[in-house]
Amino acid sequence: MRVFSVLASPRIKGNTSVVLKRFLEGVRENHSGVEEYTAILHEKSIKPCMACDNCKTGPKVCVISDDMQQLYREVEAADVIVLATPIYWWNMTAQLKTFVDRLYAMDFEKSFKGKRMVLLMTYGGEDPNSGAEIVEKSFREICEFLSMEFACKFGLCSENPIEIRERALEEAYSLGRKL
Numbered sequence: 341m342r343v344f345s346v347l348a349s350p351r352i353k354g355n356t357s358v359v360l361k362r363f364l365e366g367v368r369e370n371h372s373g374v375e376e377y378t379a380i381l382h383e384k385s386i387k388p389c390m391a392c393d394n395c396k397t398g399p400k401v402c403v404i405s406d407d408m409q410q411l412y413r414e415v416e417a418a419d420v421i422v423l424a425t426p427i428y429w430w431n432m433t434a435q436l437k438t439f440v441d442r443l444y445a446m447d448f449e450k451s452f453k454g455k456r457m458v459l460l461m462t463y464g465g466e467d468p469n470s471g472a473e474i475v476e477k478s479f480r481e482i483c484e485f486l487s488m489e490f491a492c493k494f495g496l497c498s499e500n501p502i503e504i505r506e507r508a509l510e511e512a513y514s515l516g517r518k519l
């Protein structure tokens with residue numbers, strides 16, 4: 341099993357990174373020989389989609405030459421795609437949205453069909469968090485469109501007391517184990 345994770349927080353040692361780390365520890369614990377790659381989007385140069393449509397009508401590839409070219413290969417090779425994002429203004433971060441928009445250039449059937457998606461989110465506002473619900477809804481729709489399986493989601497309120505956050509992190513670990 342190959343797991344491609346995307347860390348979409350600009351704080352590379354922040355709350356979202358802690359959740360992703362614990363989730364991946366669970367994955368490793370229960371899946372021997374798992375192959376992994378994590379992209380820290382904030383460290384990548386990824387330009388926004390410019391809707392040139394070359395990917396659909398021209399050479400059928402994205403003509404923008406940036407770090408997304410490497411990430412296209414990672415998406416192709418993955419069995420599971422893990423998206424880890426903080427909630428910003430009731431939505432995913434700009435880093436994740438830019439990445440997702442650029443996936444438009446891929447061959448949907450060949451690159452996504454049958455693969456699994458995992459969504460990990462953190463937020464400052466209380467549970468249930470409407471921003472996290474909006475993002476979950478978006479990715480459920482995207483999965484349906486791409487014939488992917490929405491495998492699971494996890495949300496952590498980063499303002500909760502430490503004991504509650506620690507319990508939540510154990511849940512992230514156990515979701516990783518069950519993947």
Ligand SMILES: Cc1cc2nc3c(=O)[nH]c(=O)nc-3n(C[C@H](O)[C@H](O)[C@H](O)COP(=O)(O)O)c2cc1C
Pocket residue numbers: 349350351353354355356357426427428429430431462463464465466469471498
């Ligand atoms: C620009 C910005 C917008 C935010 N908007 C929301 C929001 O709409 N809802 C919410 O619950 N938390 C919001 N937050 C809080 C973050 O989601 C929260 O602190 C998160 O855990 C940060 O993750 P990180 O440590 O990985 O950066 C926002 C934070 C920032 C910086």
